[in-house]
Amino acid sequence: LSLSLSLLPGCYEEYSSSSSSTSRAAGMNGNGPSKLVDPLEDPVPGLGTYEDFNTIDWVREKSKDRDRHREITKKSRQSTVALLHSVSDAFSGWLLMLLVGLMSGALAGGIDIAAHWLTDMKDGVCLIGFWFNHEHCCWTSNETTFQERDRCPQWQSWGELITGTSEGAFAYVVNYLMYILWALLFSFLAVILVRAFAPYACGSGIPEIKTILSGFIIRGYLGKWTLIIKTITLVLAVSSGLSLGKEGPLVHVACCCANILCHLFTKYRKNEAKRREVLSAAAAVGVSVAFGAPIGGVLFSLEEVSYYFPLKTLWRSFFAALVAAFTLRSINPFGNSRLVLFYVEFHAPWHLVELAPFILLGIFGGLWGALFIRANIAWCKIRKSTRLGHYPVIEVLVVAALTALVAYPNSYTRMSGAELISELFNDCSLLDSSQLCGYKQVHLADRPAGEGLYTALWQLALALVFKMMITVITFGMKVPSGLFIPSMAVGAIAGRLLGVGMEQLAYYNHDSFIFKGWCSPGADCITPGLYAMVGAAACLGGVTRMTVSLVVIMFELTGGLEYIVPLMAATMTSKWVADAFGREGIYEAHIRLNGYPFLEPKEEFDHSSLAVDVMRPRRSDPALAVLTQDGMTVGEVEALVESTHYSGFPVVVSPESQRLVGFVLRRDLLISIDNARKRQEGVVSASTVVFTEHALAQAADAPPPLRLRGIMDLSPFTVTDHTPMDITVDIFRKLGLRQCLKETEDTEEEEALQVVHQTSFTPLLFYS
């Protein structure tokens, strides 16, 4: 089943664009003879890039971009062509955002339409043409009334088609079997495609995108193969009826689009920091198209996934999110001129007393969130450590079969997650014929529960238990899977149950002191749909620990400022309750599970240690591997680099006086030496490597020195022994450093350089 990754050479090369400005160094030695580089040219391919599974140096990248910008501004004064270039450069960011918005919106529309069609395919087929989904199929028949919109002769269920009648046990069994078969087929295709062509396409992608945005490099994670496969398998996975959503993966899809489109613009292709700005905006686009909530999307990117989010990115994210939302709307995948399936409009206001059940929902959401994270992480660990992990295809098939088997008999689990949420959010109108609105209709506002409603409540309770259990084992399988919809579904069910309960309580006790005055008989006082919405927000908040962005997304769904307070109360309670059981949200937990290096920007570092406590090497360890500024030969340098596995080396004055001169990255060093050996006349192993501005006088017969001042970072960051760790962590976070050096201050001690790196305070190893 594994077609081997080497078959797809293009797939894992996305990040290795051959940028090569030497960044900070370039701005520095303008007066020396060693001015090697023009920031706009590529003298040595690969110089200034990063290896896979490595972290970028934000300072260097930003500096590189400033150099580039300065160069363009300077040139723009010289000729008209350069001026035009400068203008096009300034607007390229906006153009890129436009393209990202258009492409993501179009893809999201396509995914919606395809998923809708395939989901209906599990139930039956359109006789006019198999490419119509249920709704489109019945549009063509004019005879149907509004009530019977979805019952038309053109659409036949599989049972009807095969047995010739839509009634009877046999037709039901055929329908049941076909449902399971299609579910198995879709899930099999999804997992097989992911396994074969793009292993990175599985999961929700948000943990990895958070890591990438914080500066990590995972080649191919946002490549074109991932995009193609994720788009296709997302449709299949959603259609298979598994308990997963498309919202998280849509963020991944939007980020893939952005990453691919970045290749059109030199500015973004060559700069990892600039590219991450675009990716931050793309995350906003993803949520914007998933929920039809552009502002919520921008806040989601800001609150949940982004690491470096300057104001310029805020503007651009907003622009891109809007473009995407409008593209999606003009595709009109739901046929209702709305951006989302579950647009709702409530009319009745809420009463202060209702805050109690809302907070109760918040507590439920928080408990469920904490429980879900624990259970899911435990299950993922079992998958990793036992033989289960070796059979991902079988796992997916078993879970899909189980889901289909249990889900079919219950109409609330049979329908897709988004449809379920939409139905639960809806307020009952007089026309509504669904079971949930099975009241004994006395008149519109008086609502004693009828038999239909009691049945619905039982089914919902069963659906709740089932969804809660199946989601734990579904999230983390090797298919694209989002968490938003399943979490919201759990919350919406719980909320609706509580809402109906409150409604009946109010109906039968409208004279009690609680309901008196605001909920008299005949008044439409309690909206169960609002409870469902609050519950959905609470559960999603408990799982992801989003707050503001979640409330804003919900606000954009309802459009009423009115309901922000209940939503706010529930999400805040949910976050506090969940935080009491563990501060990590599901995405952070998965980041830790997968061992990605990630320095959480939100959390406070709360230990009272000093930088000296985490510095390496310790007293007893061997001294730090260093280069000297003019005392080593090419051979010696190569030997040192070979014998160690560090990502970079400090350059000092001499082995005796360990005064810090600069810092050289391993990759740059290797590439430069390699390049010099190939191209530069006379560079042999015995050549001296020189980092100073002016070379020392040499014997006449000595080989010419290799000047490498150009690749050295002349201003490495330093801290002192006494710098408290919290400040050190702050410096790393805010400036985006890879490492920080420390010179010995006390001249009486043995002179020795020490280094702090990110791993010193994360349990995760990446600087090695």
Add this chain to the structure above:
Amino acid sequence: LSLSLSLLPGCYEEYSSSSSSTSRAAGMNGNGPSKLVDPLEDPVPGLGTYEDFNTIDWVREKSKDRDRHREITKKSRQSTVALLHSVSDAFSGWLLMLLVGLMSGALAGGIDIAAHWLTDMKDGVCLIGFWFNHEHCCWTSNETTFQERDRCPQWQSWGELITGTSEGAFAYVVNYLMYILWALLFSFLAVILVRAFAPYACGSGIPEIKTILSGFIIRGYLGKWTLIIKTITLVLAVSSGLSLGKEGPLVHVACCCANILCHLFTKYRKNEAKRREVLSAAAAVGVSVAFGAPIGGVLFSLEEVSYYFPLKTLWRSFFAALVAAFTLRSINPFGNSRLVLFYVEFHAPWHLVELAPFILLGIFGGLWGALFIRANIAWCKIRKSTRLGHYPVIEVLVVAALTALVAYPNSYTRMSGAELISELFNDCSLLDSSQLCGYKQVHLADRPAGEGLYTALWQLALALVFKMMITVITFGMKVPSGLFIPSMAVGAIAGRLLGVGMEQLAYYNHDSFIFKGWCSPGADCITPGLYAMVGAAACLGGVTRMTVSLVVIMFELTGGLEYIVPLMAATMTSKWVADAFGREGIYEAHIRLNGYPFLEPKEEFDHSSLAVDVMRPRRSDPALAVLTQDGMTVGEVEALVESTHYSGFPVVVSPESQRLVGFVLRRDLLISIDNARKRQEGVVSASTVVFTEHALAQAADAPPPLRLRGIMDLSPFTVTDHTPMDITVDIFRKLGLRQCLKETEDTEEEEALQVVHQTSFTPLLFYS
């Protein structure tokens, strides 16, 4: 007229709370004998505080708070009382936000009601009771129909009251005169109160709040007197009919509330950085109550005024903004259950062709913004440099008289800015009787302009010219004055004019290729109200350079995602056009005009200089004033401090070896020595000042040494000569430094410390 500031001792003491944790030092020398301080106690009053017109050290403040937090967490494990304290400490932030929201919302409601009443007072009086405004007065009379809501016998204009008839030239003249008299009275009271009790209450306050949030200290700017006087004078200034708004000053009022409420909580009273987090949230609250737009308010704070905005502040700002909005709504100052005076609902969609006029409005807004800033700054400079500045009261009276004189005859300038905007935003319905809707009503959608509309257009054009000119000289006078409403009014007038023009163009040319297909006769295709809204956004954007927050505020006013694209197009165009004439918004321009130290976080530093270029002292200057770690007596230190005016002094090993040991702030040094002389036995001028951990052996008869390691920052930030300026500026911005030191690297050179401070790269001097 100047009652002298010394009369109000309480007023200018807001910031001088006697906090005194020694912050970073405290976490550092836990093992030494010099452990002087417990972060929760106050050993030396005043230690760790700042002087007026000085900049705070963000790193120190944040560190101090972390120490405090750590201490509380540690203690909470020991006793139940301490645990309760720890819990209450954790929730104090939320409680504070709740209080800020409630207080600001209540104040905003009060201001709205009072301003409404006083504004109506200029026109006439209610016979039932003078404390009713026009609308309330007529509510009591049941006889009036909807059409004649504002004409009721209980309300009499001054002319009517005095002459006995509401018709005729004499009544008109009396009304005119009374209008001018009231305007003069209100503006006189406003300026006199500001002059006498709180000079800081004038202006919009946003430039100063931006500066304060960036770390500057202006004592009393957010004090209780400023709050009281600003609230009262704001009502007076708005009622006087001057061309100013209450939105900017409301931000100032909310910040005053927050600052005063901070005194209730030790955590915020004693920490300048924490307090600034609360102030950032308060800025959001201000906009939230001004426009009824909580999300827009938070984004305004994030985009426009805040400097340090962690995610925690985002959540809290949002919470506070919501609380404030709901408080305001329950006060219901406009009597329409809405948060704002100009709530609008549009129904007709817009067409892609209309983007052209929208962009045109954007260009107009940008040009007007750039022009306004230039003209206003030029006028402020004239005021500062000529004798005009010496007569602020007369200036206000003259401008008020001029405004009233010119404004009265034109109904669009006579009404308040907010009412004008509200009328311009409104779409015409069939019931509407205003001149702006004076169409020849054929049927609802067909709208050839009638005579009423032509008159209205003329009046609007005159109002536009008048508003444009008078706003330039009004903003910056010594009364509270906001810019939002006047800017929006200018834009709304221009937009409405263009909108009506487009409408008529479409009506008379509906067969032309532009309008064909989407604007046939009878179709309601062009909404002049939408043009007014887009114009208002464009002009406000041109003046303030807001983008996202502006669009979101407008979105919250209309509630329709539909209209975001026109708004976005106009604000973006406006920003680009205005930026082409100068990158500063009005607030930045006023910050520069007033000479506040402010390091713009948005702008890129674009010079290719190195840190060495801005370091002081230069080669030719005298060496930097330094302290030695154990070689100076108290007398010598005092002499050095007296003879210089630096805010802080580096501590070095000895005069010969200028190895950096730490950094001591002038204020801390003076307070400690002063305190030691008073309290500590045997400290005289000849005592040695010791910054080392262990004192050197001394002669037996020598006075005891003064140990000051506790007040020394052991980990001052350092840069190298080669650090590029852009990185240096980034470090200053992101970490919030006051200064950065540089040790000489090259041992062959003369050893000398150098320092970079903020003033090195801002033209503004504050480190002195």
